[in-house]
Amino acid sequence: MLKFIAFFRRFRVFLVFLFFQVVALSSYFSVMSFPRTKFFNSSSAIVATLLSWERDVVKYLYLDEANRKLQAENALLEKRIQDNFISIDSSTAKINDTLNKLSFEHIPATVINSSHDYANNYFTIDAGSEKGIQKKMGVVSSDGIVGIVYDVSKSFAIVKSILTKDINISASIDDSYAHGLIKFDAKDPRNVMLTGFSNDIEVEIGSKVMARGSGGYFPQGEPIGLVKKVEPVEGKPMWDITVELHQDMRKLRYVYVIKNIHQLELNNLEKDIEQLQ
């Protein structure tokens, strides 16, 4: 026993060092591999409050650009309103059709903290479970997909940005309908990679990349970006496709969280796939 105590006293500093490293690194790697902890993140109340104060100070700098974007969006929506159309054919009648059912709701939110030049990037938004946000909901801006909700507190949420190594959003290319996974290679925050494309599929530079809608996170056809570069992967029959994002992630301010009303139904149905195999 005495020897044990003597050993402990001799290596006390190193043992304390080891203890702290184990605590910090186990937290880091457990979060990186699967979401578990609710502790180390900026949706915790104090930090999020501080960050939203900071955001209140700097938001005036971005009002100009935000207004311009909203105006463009408004103009687009105006075109769809029934009142703005006049009937040119007197024999037509307005029919309230029930064929289309609302499937995706948009919850507006503001980004209060973000990063874009690390290998894994997250951002914090000022809407949480009070506004109906849950884990694993898709997040879009007016330009395109920006991420997936990762963790939620009462009035804030953390979003895993599209600039994260294991984001794995399923995407398809406009004209070929072939699909692959979006990944981030931590090089340039303007570009992401589209992987899993066999090289017998023709891919044209400049074609649109959009969400495939699998998993129910995003509506099908939600834009992501444009194909910028296509290169063969060495030693594999695959294309390495670089996609330029529509949304400049460095300027992200206003986002919408997408709530899929049929998510539960979809999950329950797809749950059975594994049992069939």
Next chain:
Amino acid sequence: MNSILKNIIRLIIFVLAQGLIFGQLSFGYGIHPMIYPLFILMLPFDTRPVVLMILAFIAGIGIDFFMNTFGLHASASVLIAYLRPAIFRQFAPRDGYDVLKEPIAREWGYPWFIKVSLLTIIVHHLWFFSLEYFKWSSWNDILLNTLSSSLITLIIFILIQVLFFKKSKTI
């Protein structure tokens, strides 16, 4: 001022400055300025190693909260707190350190300060970026990030020393 109180205030200021100002800046080219290692460097000479690591852990976790890094900053700052006594011993002046003086550039000269902080910063950044990428194949990204961030961090350290730790005019 009481030394404990002064260092607690410094801790809060460094964490807030890192979380709200320096963590939000983006320069590209892998530059991520991190100023909180300076807090660990400036703790008094006679701080016990265990206390040093506890303070470093608190500072690191505080920054993790802001940056969504889940423990990465805590790990890196505990590492440099553990190595600080050895680094100080390496660059000790001939007569050893006077424990009553603070480890800042004004007391020990800029050559000493630059040597000590450069070594600390490089160790800190190398550890941080290696863990962040955690892949052999991205060694070039790790090196680029480490070198460019170290340079900028060192410049910020020197600026802080020049601006906030001037010679007091009263004496």
